Amino acid sequence: MANILELKNINKIYGEKIKTQVLFDINLGFEESSFNSIIGASGSGKSTLMNIMGTLDKATNGEVIIDGKNISNMNKNQLASLRNETIGFIFQFHYLLPEFTVLENILMPYKIKHNKVTKEALNRANDLIEIVGLGKVRNNKATDISGGQQQRAAIARSLINNPRIILGDEPTGNLDSETTETVYDLLKKINKEFKSTFIVITHNKRVAEKADRIIEIKDGKVNNDIINIGNISI
DSSP, rough: OOOOOOOOEEEEESSSSSEEEEEEEOOOOOETOOOOEEETTTTHHHHHHHHHTTTTTTTTTTEEEETTEHHHHHHTTHHHHHHHHHHEESSOOOOOOTTTBHHHHHHHHHHHSSSSSSSSHHHHHHHHHHHHTTTTTTSSSSSOOHHHHHHHHHHHHHHOOOOOEEEESSTTSSOOHHHHHHHHHHHHHHHHHOEEEEEESSOHHHHTTTTSEEEEEEEEEEEEEEEETTTTOO
16 A cells, blocks of 8 residues: 655754754655554654654655655645645644634634535534544533543544544543543544544553554654554564
8 A cells, every 4th residue: 555654864953053863864654544653752753753744843854745745845835735634633632722612623624724614514523523422512612521522522623624644642641541542442443434544652552552553763763663463563
């Protein structure tokens, strides 16, 4: 299967006078419809790598290719459009807008893209709400639901524009262990149903092992890249 996202010789250096390199010659490809986890200690460079994959930050040098497009020469507007159409984000903090309902929050990326909400988009939002199990609270304000429900709303929001890639940065970092299991089972279900490519950062090895592939980042380099086949790692 073809790669939906490729990183070629990615380096990231911060600072001008005093330079600090946090990523060193990263080469990775992610197959379409795959479910990948990235693990690593705090400061290993995994969040920087995620930001570069999501076009939220630029590599110092190297190439990022998303859905066959080299993003190196894209301007801010082109990158914003690419993010909105191709990439869904799930963060550790859900970033729901407190003054809006669950349904309105889920529809927000679509409204930003199209300036209006169509009947089809509304139907899709309601379908996603049912998939993530929030049917009874769809009209609640974001502040009037539990933490686990807020994160599930954020997952539904990441899917509203039918993105090819879902990036998760510690998406269950603030949840208890039981809710974490529930949320990851949901992500796997969505991966199978919608064929979206998932790339998820986690510090939790038990959670990482739910992925089809585990990439370990250590000191800014790929230390391990393991494919899971059932319960066997190779």
